Amino acid sequence: MRRKAYRLIDEPSPGAMARIAVEPIWPLLALMLAGNWLGMPWLALNGFAVGSPTRWRESMLAALGLLGSFLLAFGLSYAWQARFIESEHVLRYALLSLVVWKLAFGYLIFSLQSATIELYQYYGGVLGRFGLPVALLGGFLLRGMVLGLFSSSIWFLVLS
Amino acid sequence: MNTSYLLELAHQRLDCGQLDGAMDALRQLLGEDPDCAQAHALLAFCLLDLRRLHAAKHEARLALAIEPELELALHAAAAVALASRQFKAARQYIDRLLGVNPFRPGYHRLLADLQRLQRKPREQLQALTRALELEPDGPDSLAAMADYHRDQGARDKAEHFASQALAIQPDHAGALICMGFLLLRRGELEAAREHAVWVLQHDASDVQALYLMSAVKARRNPLLGTWWRYNSWMMELGSVRSIIVLLALFVCYRAGVIFANQQGYEMLAEGVQWAWLALVLYTFAAPQMFKRSLEKELAGVKLSRDF
Numbered sequence: 001m002r003r004k005a006y007r008l009i010d011e012p013s014p015g016a017m018a019r020i021a022v023e024p025i026w027p028l029l030a031l032m033l034a035g036n037w038l039g040m041p042w043l044a045l046n047g048f049a050v051g052s053p054t055r056w057r058e059s060m061l062a063a064l065g066l067l068g069s070f071l072l073a074f075g076l077s078y079a080w081q082a083r084f085i086e087s088e089h090v091l092r093y094a095l096l097s098l099v100v101w102k103l104a105f106g107y108l109i110f111s112l113q114s115a116t117i118e119l120y121q122y123y124g125g126v127l128g129r130f131g132l133p134v135a136l137l138g139g140f141l142l143r144g145m146v147l148g149l150f151s152s153s154i155w156f157l158v159l160s
Numbered sequence: 161m162n163t164s165y166l167l168e169l170a171h172q173r174l175d176c177g178q179l180d181g182a183m184d185a186l187r188q189l190l191g192e193d194p195d196c197a198q199a200h201a202l203l204a205f206c207l208l209d210l211r212r213l214h215a216a217k218h219e220a221r222l223a224l225a226i227e228p229e230l231e232l233a234l235h236a237a238a239a240v241a242l243a244s245r246q247f248k249a250a251r252q253y254i255d256r257l258l259g260v261n262p263f264r265p266g267y268h269r270l271l272a273d274l275q276r277l278q279r280k281p282r283e284q285l286q287a288l289t290r291a292l293e294l295e296p297d298g299p300d301s302l303a304a305m306a307d308y309h310r311d312q313g314a315r316d317k318a319e320h321f322a323s324q325a326l327a328i329q330p331d332h333a334g335a336l337i338c339m340g341f342l343l344l345r346r347g348e349l350e351a352a353r354e355h356a357v358w359v360l361q362h363d364a365s366d367v368q369a370l371y372l373m374s375a376v377k378a379r380r381n382p383l384l385g386t387w388w389r390y391n392s393w394m395m396e397l398g399s400v401r402s403i404i405v406l407l408a409l410f411v412c413y414r415a416g417v418i419f420a421n422q423q424g425y426e427m428l429a430e431g432v433q434w435a436w437l438a439l440v441l442y443t444f445a446a447p448q449m450f451k452r453s454l455e456k457e458l459a460g461v462k463l464s465r466d467f
Contacts, residue, residue: 006190008207010215089422096414100407107403115212 012120013051019128021049021120024113026131031106033139037146037159039102040065042134043109050125052116058109065105066158072098073157098157163193170202177362179206197227204236208243211365216240231260238270242277250274265291265301272304276311284308299325303334310338318342333359333366340372344379352376364454367392391450406443 007013014021027046031039044062047055076094079085085094121127147156166189173182186203189196200223207216220240223233238253251274257267268291275284288308291301306321319342325335340355353376359369370392378385394402413436420429 006187006194008187008203008212008215009218010212089418092418093415096411096418099414100411103410104403104407107406108400111400111403 010053010115010119011123012053012116012125014049014120014125015051017049018051018125019049021046021117021125022128022131022134024110024117026135028106028110029132030135030138031102033135034143035147035160036066036069036102038135038138038142039106040109043106043113047109047113047116050113050116050120052113054112054116058112061105061109061112065102065109068101068105069098069158070154072101073154077154077157095157163189163196163199166192167196167198167202170199174202174206179209182206195226197223197230197233200226201230201232201236204240208236208239213240213243217244229260231257234260235267235270242270242274245277247274247278263294265295265298268294269301269304272308276308281308281312297324297328299329299332299335302328303332303338306335306338310341315342315345331358331362333362333369337366337368337372340369341375344372344375349376349379360454370454388450388453391446409439 024043024046027039027042030042040062044055044059046052047058052058076085076091076098079094080091085091117127143160147160149155166185170182170185170189173179173185183203183206186199186206189199190203193199200219204216204219204223207213207219216236217240220233220236223230224237227233234253234257238250238257241247241250241253250270254267254271254274257264258271261267268287272284272287272291275281275287285308288301288305291298292305295301302321302325306318306325309315309318309321318338322335322339322342325332326339329335336355336359340352340359343355344352352372356369356372356376359366360373363369370388374385374388374392376385377388394405397405413432416432417429420426420432
């Protein structure tokens with residue numbers, strides 16, 4: 001009988017979805033080029049695809065990234081409409097918080113996943129090569145379509 | 161295969177510096193006997209060497225849970241706590257270790273490491289002196305003492321101890337780095353570079369050796385030196401702190417652009433945006449560039465006859 005190999009706690013346990021796993025830099029690039037709508041779900045999916053030991057944490061972070069973006073966008077939109085923010089320049093500075101929030105969560109998930117992906121490749125795992133095309137497709141072709149689905153500023157701010 | 165054979169095999173491979181081989185033996189052992197505390201503790205040391213801190217902590221915890229008084233498990237737990245900068249926990253484990261076996265120089269060095277991190281030089285010296293009393297010709301203790309004196313600015317003493325360590329073990333990484341910095345201080349750039357390369361050939365990610373190499377580069381070309389120093393610094397920072405640095409840079413860039421536009425300096429704002437774009441492209445390529453530059457350094461080295 002074949003003995004079960006001892007698995008270390010930080011090692012991935014890839015399953016059937018491993019074929020769709022990519023370098024986490026591509027979902028991060030998608031987050032920057034296309035926006036939250038593609039980057040965050042893709043980062044979370046990538047964690048499950050590679051069997052990352054922190055996949056639930058990564059998914060929670062992705063969800064928190066989206067939820068926080070919504071709350072910030074809602075707050076900023078309200079502050080603008082209620083004239084708490086009067087100048088457009090001040091609004092631009094305030095909108096920076098939204099971008100930093102999205103990037104911070106994107107980078108956090110990326111750093112968690114990078115260590116797992118390195119181990120996955122170290123033990124012979126192969127990653128998909130479609131990451132860059134998907135990021136570019138999302139950034140240059142689909143971004144406008146998705147963000148234009150609703151003419152709401154909150155929709156745009158959260159998912160961009 | 162039985163437990164003791166695999167443990168022995170892991171020890172032998174570790175002694176030869178074959179980390180992967182040792183880990184394979186330990187994993188095989190734990191596949192058969194998951195309650196072997198010694199194997200968990202040894203695995204923690206291997207993982208610590210590979211900077212897989214999270215897994216190292218888990219293995220050390222398992223080892224202690226199985227055999228709370230096992231010396232090796234306590235040692236692993238102390239080393240992991242020290243690497244995690246959990247000083248209070250590290251102190252408790254070290255005290256327990258010294259209670260169990262006060263004659264092991266390695267435990268006194270561990271205590272000295274803790275004192276160094278807590279910036280207590282007097283206590284650090286006491287611990288190192290004790291380690292050297294127990295093992296007067298131990299290269300690890302000699303190198304640690306050399307490092308201590310270099311930190312204190314006593315270069316002659318540092319060189320004395322580093323030379324002694326290298327006479328006993330010529331490829332001792334700590335002593336080589338210490339000696340490299342001392343040579344650099346004396347202006348012997350090529351010799352200092354050789355010392356850094358010697359260490360990097362064994363471990364290309366040794367941060368102290370990278371700092372030594374950066375310092376040598378900086379002496380020759382300040383711009384290149386800054387680049388090496390920046391890369392070494394980013395390697396040392398770890399992921400979360402480097403994310404904070406990058407985000408802080410991003411905020412500065414965006415705020416700068418908004419401010420420049422607000423003041424009517426559109427050209428300046430555009431210039432900043434182009435500079436940022438260049439930086440972003442650079443950060444994508446930087447790890448590979450740095451790796452290639454390092455490989456070039458390591459491939460081109462030929463140690464001099466005097467070395």
